[in-house]
Amino acid sequence: MKYKSVFDIIGPIMVGPSSSHTAGAARIGRVARRLFGRKPALAQVTFYGSFAKTYQGHGSDVATIAGILDFETSDLRLKDSLNIAQNEGMEVILKTSNVLTEHPNTARVRLSDEKETIEIVGVSIGGGKIEVLEINGFTCQLGFDSPTLLVLHEDRFGMIAAVAKVLTQHRINVGLMEVSRHDRGSRALMAVETDAVVSRQVMEEIRKIPYIFDVSLLALAD
């Protein structure tokens, strides 16, 4: 079931004109921002498919940038996000691509500063709901409706069990788990959707597990 809640249907409260091209675009931008963890110096956005063809009319560009500025879909500043980004010193590069993608509303968002770069591919599936299909080259299928734990680790035996053990100790139920890797034995990304919010302490415990490089928690509740 792609849609889990009545509020996926009656909602979100949002600035118009399009739930897929405005609200969905804003949410894709916001996932990237939350993953990056701070305001980036440079935001590069590439639109594909219907996004590429119609982004101006739907305000998909201002919406995505609003998301990158960490605004909610109902935030009236959404309309002025390009000016706000400029005033706050965030450089924006927007491109469109003719490359065919599986989903018509696809956006690639790359955020960077002098320390770090992250890149996600998100699709807007309708009614403001999104799915993230790629994080830093790792394939996934995440809606971020529930708090989602992202664990970057070495691709070796016992990693899933080690993370699961910590979650078990804290009685945190797992709703969904995905693991993706570049090549066997290289780095892998584990995504865990949990029913309860994972505390800082739990994240610290996971971070201490050997062969784990990074742990982050992402929730997109409006």
Next chain:
Amino acid sequence: MFRNVAELVELAESQGKKISQVMIEAEMEVSQRSRDEIMQQMYSNLDVMEKAVQRGLTEDIRSHSGLTGGDAKKLQEYMKNKPFLSGTTLLGAVSMSVAVNEVNAAMGTIVATPTAGACGIVPGTLFAVTEKLQPTREEMVNYLFTAGAIGYCIANNAFISGAAGGCQAEVGSATAMAAAAIVEMAGGTPEQSAQAVAIALKNMLGLVCDPVAGLVEVPCVKRNAMGAAIATVAADMALAGIKSVVPTDEVIEAMYRIGCAMPTALKETAQGGLAATQTGRQIEAKIFGVRLDTP
């Protein structure tokens, strides 16, 4: 949790409940939140809808492109001053649906129901029917849960966005949702709500998503108008005891198949239909300085 309309109706009728109550209880279970929290969130949605209706009916709304705005006001004026032909509830629903969709086109604040492109129909019918039936505020919130339950079934068995399934998926879903909710508010049974869904959605099958210049304006605003009209009439037909020969879930499945077969040019890419007419292309060139069909 119910997976389709048949299961939803079965759940409601076997327990002697309304569709709205089944939806609220399912939401409590899935989200692990209290009834109170869930009701409060829907009350907030209702408040936003009410403001959007009021704005559209009273303010001078104009979209950035200038293509839409002011028609809801025009209809209200007409209703006050002329002996209009269709009924007060019907034309009221149409004008309020237009009002909300015009606010949306002008980048105002709305509630996606199920999407922003179709955001006029559920609140438009709700506030028009409210004038006639005088429900409590809680019954108005229940209207939104009933609409949501139907949208939930359609979204999980077909699609609700124009980009995925054409306008039939977007305005079509909203129309079906509203029809079911009107039936419940008017005292109909869950089964009659389901019939209203089938009757409404049947009349939206095949409708393509062909917005001029890719904007959620032309023909979206007028399709919201007609969606509200179809929803209201479909509800009346179901309340009269009329049944759809093809069961509701099969109508939804038909909508899904038609949407899959629909060419991409007719699914919110501004490459076909009204968008590709001479006037459509002229408007597009005027607004963007380029034609969207050039690569």
